[in-house]
Amino acid sequence: MRHLAQCLFAVWLSAQTPPAAPAADDFSKTITDLASRDRKVQEAAIETLGRLRDPRALIPLTALRQGTLFLMDGLLVIVPTEKEKKVFLKDGSELTPLTEAISGRIVVGPDGKPTLTDVSTLKRVVATNALKQKIAPVLSSLSLASPDPDARKSAAGRMGEDRAPESIPLLEAAMAQEKDRWVRLAMDEAIQMIRLVDPDSSVRREAAIHLGDIKGANAVPQLKSMVTPGPDGKVPESNKTVIDAAKAAIQNIESHEALTQTVSTTFEVLSLSSVLMMIALGLAITFGVMGVINMAHGEMLMIGAYAAYSVQNLFQAVLPGHYDWYFVVAIPVSFLASASMGMLIERTLLQRLYGRPLESMLATWGISLMLQQLVRTFYGAANVDIKSPSYLSGGLQIMTGLTLSYNRIFIFVFSFLCLLGIYLLLYRSSIGLRIRAVVQNRSMSACLGVATGRVDALTFALGAGVAGMAGCALSQLGTVGPGLGQTYIVDAFMVVVLGGVGKLLGTVVAAFGIGGVNKILESLIGSALPKWGPILSKVAVLVLLILFLQKKPSGLFAIKGRHADA
């Protein structure tokens, strides 16, 4: 079998090797036919491309399906879909560089530079729905050779669902060449799913057993439909041994799914908790250490996120080749942006309001509204888009059916690095010593020569800066807009209050407590009342929190001693 597969793959490869001149003409003629006004010619061209299996067809066919294939004076061109590549003129017209559909070359002018063409002068090649239906299978078989592992995986999955026996040799040939273990597994699963409809019962039985071994979750509905009695009371599968094998396979896969669920719930708890900790750390400093009920904390997150957005735009304009690195630069920039805003607020306003919690609360609330409107004026009221760098997109598959996304892993690690940094600064450095001294006894510290005013400003700036970094990190998870701060402020206060004001450890424990309870309740409630999981778990967390604070008003880790009342 293996031998046959390799032979087939060799044949397939030979079809792909740099074609001789007549073949090239054949290919370009077929591609040109795609733009024909006659639907029959278009259909024939797609059929030919399906037969040729030329990987160069992937781009023009995708373009045709997406509607980005255009005709420019008889030349087939592709318009890029990335808006960064386009130029928008003041009169509202849109210029774009073009790629030749057949050669894949960028269209250049006489000076050798890419020509920019007004989109409205091009003529779109239209594909009807029926035509798109025909393109889809050709695309997925071509995608089996795509450089993108996700594309290969989803092509295999599609072939498995279509259950066409003629896909088996293709899949086997591709599998023999495949290096990525998870793609190979997806291909194997697809092959077995197709074999489940084989007329030979021993093939079906083997396929079922094999699917159980590789935990092919995608096959479960098919396996179940084989063994559950239909409306006429008859089980669709007639062979007893196949039924047994299928039942065993279902059980095997489902017990694996239970394990997957446990592992992924654990990861969800860790991830949500680290997000909560990240947003609360800055507040733990400004509110926890300094006692300022900082309602503008959310806006410090927002400023950090917008700083990241500005850095991204700068990279797009100045260093488009090193775009991915913008995020590394954005982290310190967002720290500085929020820290200087924090310093400004502290020096101009808050230093006059120490010891007056209600006034400072109202003042910071006012500031939060002003900052929101400021951002609306400068950046517009709409959300802005931050593109994740390639190393934070996608996920790491650790077992069948479980993918951990890179951005969440990053936030988990990053939040602990921040925590470590703050700990070292507060408890292992001289500035930290001064901060703690001022917090414990302001007048005594002043007597001993600590510049309390400067320490206050620095502490507040530190808290704001940490919030800024959190905003930058969160831009990889969610929306960035003027309302970003409002989304997180309640959660941040919840964590700090539960943890006990003034205790870093309390913040950590509270974040993990709230995150854990929330996620576990969401799972539990979700399985009992499907429509209500996320809503009721949020309500439950709030109720539990209120009850807990009734019992222990000063939170998990209350500061003991005289200065607690100061």
Place this chain on the structure above:
Amino acid sequence: MKVIKGIGALALVALLARTGLAGEQDKEPIKVGILHSLSGTMAISEVSLRDVTLMAIDEINAQGGVLGRKVEAVIVDPASNWPLFAEKAKQLLVQDKVSVVFGCWTSVSRKSVLPVFEKENGILFYPVQYEGEECSRSVFYTGAAVNQQAGPAVDYLLSKDGGSKKKFYLLGTDYVYPRTTNKILRQQLIANGIPESSIEEEYTPFGHQDYQTIVRKIKAFAAGGGAAVVSTINGDSNVPFYKEFANQGLTSEKCPVVAFSVAEDELRGMDTSSLVGHLAAWNYFQSIDAPQNKTFVKAFKSYCEKNNLPGGAKRVTDDPMEAAYIGVNIWRQAVEQAGTTNVDAVRQAIAGQYFHAPGGWVQMDEKNHHLKKPVIIGEILADGQFQEVWRTKGLVRAEPWSKFVKDSKEKISDWTWPNITGNETKPKFDVPAHP
């Protein structure tokens, strides 16, 4: 004689005064109100509607105004605060005496201003898709009702073109629009032979950011193929949802998400790479290939650039913006036909108006105050635009009272005599019999 002369003189003076006044009134601009949130959480969506409404008014003024009078916009900011919407609406109608109001986005803001418009006899043009189950005499709905957006989208997913989907995950934010829409969609799916066991329904609180658990459930739900997600997720929750969806390895090919609240303007603020290939159902897309649409898009971009609005020429047009633009133009046609800005006359004249909108011909229904529009399914491209994949044949008439909802099946929405009702099952008056 003297007396007669005196009377004559008086009459002359009075006549002069009147014509003088009338002449002055002719030149006086027609005031129209714009009631969109420019601050607060809803500013994100509503600012664009203010921009396009002002552009439409500019265009009208450049063509000489309406009835020879300039149109002047009175802009108020209800600040995403529902009770404030009612206050501002009252201010527009009573204090500023505007002839018509263009405004609102959320259903709750519309419900909040509704009593004001009904009491003060005003006209409101409402440009956003909504859940239906309402038909007010004072409101003209230029956005889609459920059967003009969500319903056809589900029909598409069930059809061969849409991939003959067999399992549906209805996912939404927890408020009236998603809940009502999903109630209707569930009935529609069951009527199409989808068993209850293949329909999942789930809601998240407003501003929900953590979609890990839900996406994991969808992943398990989609195993084996034939599944689709119908999303009524609103606002800021969309980005975390789509990101999580892509990062956990789900693709549009495996399980497409069809959304009713994601348009070009929202896509401006999203990293579109995780959305490519997913679907949205609307009545208009910026990418529609029609000359009048190209003019509209270009005009809007240059309007933003000229007025130094944030985004400038990179701004986009979308469905609610087209609906707002249609509203202004239909009002203008109606005023010109009625020859007056009198609310009752204009209201009658609005019914049945045709307009060659950027997306093609539309018509205000003769009876139910809703716009007849085509329904289009679009696929999201990497540049934040949509590629049309399917559209209904002809215009779809709105059904404000859904036939899939138990209590509203029988209701009539017909503002012509003798029905004159938006919320009853029987005509209000009997047609008089021959005596």
